[in-house]
Amino acid sequence: xxxxxxxxxxxxxxxxxxxxxxxxxxxxxxxxxxxxxxxxxxxxxxxxxxxxxxxxxxxxxxxxxxxxxxxxxxxxxxxxxxxxxxxxxxxxxxxxxxxxxxxxxxxxxxxxxxxxxxxxxxxxxxxxxxxxxxxxxxxxxxxxxxxxxxxxxxxxxxxxxxxxxxxxxxxxxxxxxxxxxxxxxxxxxxxxxxxxxxxxxxxxxxxxxxxxxxxxxxxxxxxxxxxxxxxxxxxxxxxxxxxxxxxxxxxxxxxxxxxxxxxxxxxxxxxxxxxxxxxxxxxxxxxxxx
Amino acid sequence: xxxxxxxxxxxxxxxxxxxxxxxxxxxxxxxxxxxxxxxxxxxxxxxxxxxxxxxxxxxxxxxxxxxxxxxxxxxxxxxxxxxxxxxxxxxxxxxxxxxxxxxxxxxxxxxxxxxxxxxxxxxxxxxxxxxxxxxxxxxxxxxxxxxxxxxxxxxxxxxxxxxxxxxxxxxxxxxxxxxxxxxxxxxxxxxxxxxxxxxxxxxxxxxxxxxxxxxxxxxxxxxxxxxxxxxxxxxxxxxxxxxxxxxxxxxxxxxxxxxxxxxxxxxxxxxxxxxxxxxxxxxxxxxxxxxxxxxxxxxxxxxxxxxxxxxxxxxxxxxxxxxxxxxxxxxxxxxxxxxxxxxxxxxxxxxxxxxxxxxxxxxxxxxxxxxx
Numbered sequence: 170x171x172x173x174x175x176x177x178x179x180x181x182x183x184x185x186x187x188x189x190x191x192x193x194x195x196x197x198x199x200x201x202x203x204x205x206x207x208x209x210x211x212x213x214x215x216x217x218x219x220x221x222x223x224x225x226x227x228x229x230x231x232x233x234x235x236x237x238x239x240x241x242x243x244x245x246x247x248x249x250x251x252x253x254x255x256x257x258x259x260x261x262x263x264x265x266x267x268x269x270x271x272x273x274x275x276x277x278x279x280x281x282x283x284x285x286x287x288x289x290x291x292x293x294x295x296x297x298x299x300x301x302x303x304x305x306x307x308x309x310x311x312x313x314x315x316x317x318x319x320x321x322x323x324x325x326x327x328x329x330x331x332x333x334x335x336x337x338x339x340x341x342x343x344x345x346x347x348x349x350x351x352x353x354x355x356x357x358x359x360x361x362x363x364x365x366x367x368x369x370x371x372x373x374x375x376x377x378x379x380x381x382x383x384x385x386x387x388x389x390x391x392x393x394x395x396x397x398x399x400x401x402x403x404x405x406x407x408x409x410x411x412x413x414x415x416x417x418x419x420x421x422x423x424x425x426x427x428x429x430x431x432x433x434x435x436x437x438x439x440x441x442x443x444x445x446x447x448x449x450x451x452x453x454x455x456x457x458x459x
Numbered sequence: 460x461x462x463x464x465x466x467x468x469x470x471x472x473x474x475x476x477x478x479x480x481x482x483x484x485x486x487x488x489x490x491x492x493x494x495x496x497x498x499x500x501x502x503x504x505x506x507x508x509x510x511x512x513x514x515x516x517x518x519x520x521x522x523x524x525x526x527x528x529x530x531x532x533x534x535x536x537x538x539x540x541x542x543x544x545x546x547x548x549x550x551x552x553x554x555x556x557x558x559x560x561x562x563x564x565x566x567x568x569x570x571x572x573x574x575x576x577x578x579x580x581x582x583x584x585x586x587x588x589x590x591x592x593x594x595x596x597x598x599x600x601x602x603x604x605x606x607x608x609x610x611x612x613x614x615x616x617x618x619x620x621x622x623x624x625x626x627x628x629x630x631x632x633x634x635x636x637x638x639x640x641x642x643x644x645x646x647x648x649x650x651x652x653x654x655x656x657x658x659x660x661x662x663x664x665x666x667x668x669x670x671x672x673x674x675x676x677x678x679x680x681x682x683x684x685x686x687x688x689x690x691x692x693x694x695x696x697x698x699x700x701x702x703x704x705x706x707x708x709x710x711x712x713x714x715x716x717x718x719x720x721x722x723x724x725x726x727x728x729x730x731x732x733x734x735x736x737x738x739x740x741x742x743x744x745x746x747x748x749x750x751x752x753x754x755x756x757x758x759x760x761x762x763x764x765x766x767x768x769x770x771x772x773x774x775x776x777x778x779x780x781x782x783x784x785x786x787x788x789x790x791x792x793x794x795x796x797x798x799x800x801x802x803x804x805x806x807x808x809x810x811x812x813x814x815x816x817x818x819x820x821x822x823x824x825x826x827x828x829x830x831x
């Protein structure tokens with residue numbers, strides 16, 4: 170329990186809380202858009218940019234690495250969209266091709282560094298923390314970046330709420346209403362890429378996509394209203410992050426990402442059983458209907 | 460390097476044979492889910508018997524692949540969440556549980572997370588058996604067996620698979636056990652994934668399944684051609700990646716995934732419907748249309764006897780909104796085709812040209828407007 174009082178853990182708490190605001194919001198939007206796995210593709214693709222920027226600029230500055238991650242995430246995302254539009258290859262195959270392609274490229278670069286004497290300072294644990302996350306390494310700079318991102322996402326949501334709701338739930342109507350769909354989609358894409366890139370440090374590349382999806386899924390068992398579901402999603406993400414960070418700080422060998430996701434999974438499972446729209450209620454309704 | 464090459468070629472053919480069906484049925488990310496979830500099966504099997512080479516691992520992991528697919532199908536069938544989302548929910552949870560179990564119990568023991576994720580294909584030669592006087596890596600035996608099994612399945616049940624995947628209702632009417640075929644398919648995918656694990660790692664298995672098949676799908680729609688082409692692309696990818704990775708001393712599996720993506724991107728551009736092909740065919744079309752317009756124009760002025768003014772080389776540009784270069788190009792190509800010639804500074808039709816004009820008038824259905 171002592172650990173809760175330490176400065177470094179409070180940094181971790183603050184950082185993951187901020188992430189728990191930005192991720193569920195963007196995740197919910199993507200979920201309702203039907204593009205939930207795009208976060209997976211972006212997450213894996215960021216590996217390339219992160220390693221590249223590390224190589225080029227010899228830095229571990231979180232902002233620089235975030236930019237690198239976002240750039241390769243963005244390139245991958247663009248290629249996915251282009252391939253989707255210009256060929257008969259469907260979205261799921263495109264996701265698979267580019268996520269493995271860019272991740273593979275990242276691995277190539279990383280293995281190049283590992284053998285190269287110019288990069289003797291490179292830490293070998295980099296890969297594991299990239300893949301599984303390690304919040305205990307979070308610093309004040311990371312928190313600042315996460316704060317800015319959370320603010321951007323919140324601002325976006327508040328400013329465009331009506332547009333978002335129209336776009337998600339009745340796309341044709343919003344086109345008829347002359348809503349600027351392109352702008353909205355571009356903004357959502359950019360924010361998704363930034364949020365995913367920023368979350369990798371805590372939750373890791375493989376699991377960042379479920380960090381976006383799971384809270385959104387769990388909230389569907391409690392409510393169908395957008396505002397309320399966001400609040401529940403944020404709650405889920407925060408609790409999971411807190412518990413996950415706590416345990417991974419306590420036990421050094423434990424990676425944060427999997428711990429957070431398991432907690433989220435438990436919450437989601439409980440929600441699916443006990444929630445307002447969950448299994449028990451459904452069963453009772455059906456029984457009552459007889 | 461040869462052994463690495465053999466293993467990877469065998470493996471990539473096994474995966475692309477199955478991969479075609481995955482891609483066609485939009486199951487690519489499902490393969491990703493299987494690839495991640497089998498880790499939990501492996502870990503649980505290791506709990507029971509701590510021997511990474513044992514068959515229990517293979518069975519346990521494959522079982523988990525099947526369980527994952529069943530759970531995902533159940534969730535999406537019950538309309539709790541859509542299929543894609545079900546994938547994004549189930550496999551991360553299984554994968555996370557596996558990682559936690561590894562962290563807690565197998566630290567520094569038989570399970571190395573980095574090897575799980577990236578494989579260690581370089582070490583295949585270390586584990587060999589003596590067969591017929593040669594040292595054959597176990598991995599070669601395994602991948603060869605896998606290839607035989609996969610190929611046998613696909614070839615023997617080819618028609619049944621084709622039907623049950625692409626016309627489920629009809630195949631049920633025909634009495635084909637579609638459920639059984641799907642089950643075998645998932646089992647084979649899981650087994651293939653597990654074997655690929657130790658060679659290329661979990662993340663890049665997906666590349667072997669999907670990328671060559673997707674690339675092949677850009678060139679053909681026929682299933683047999685698809686399968687053959689995807690095998691071709693697998694071999695191409697491996698043949699380029701392995702020497703390159705060895706030369707640069709970098710990750711082989713990473714290189715395979717990356718090169719596969721590059722080949723896909725190139726195919727996007729150069730295939731029949733690709734961007735570059737479209738640019739080329741557009742250009743060809745424009746050339747043809749320009750030539751036809753030019754010819755018809757010359758013909759018209761000959762018809763109404765204004766040719767000694769209008770068909771003069773200097774005058775013609777004023778009639779078209781094209782720039783000089785375009786006009787010269789068109790004229791030159793028509794001259795080359797012997798359709799027009801220049802006589803006393805004037806464009807005029809050759810005999811060939813006249814024949815071409817009457818053909819064009821019919822083709823464009825202009826006979827009632829332009830006199831022949």
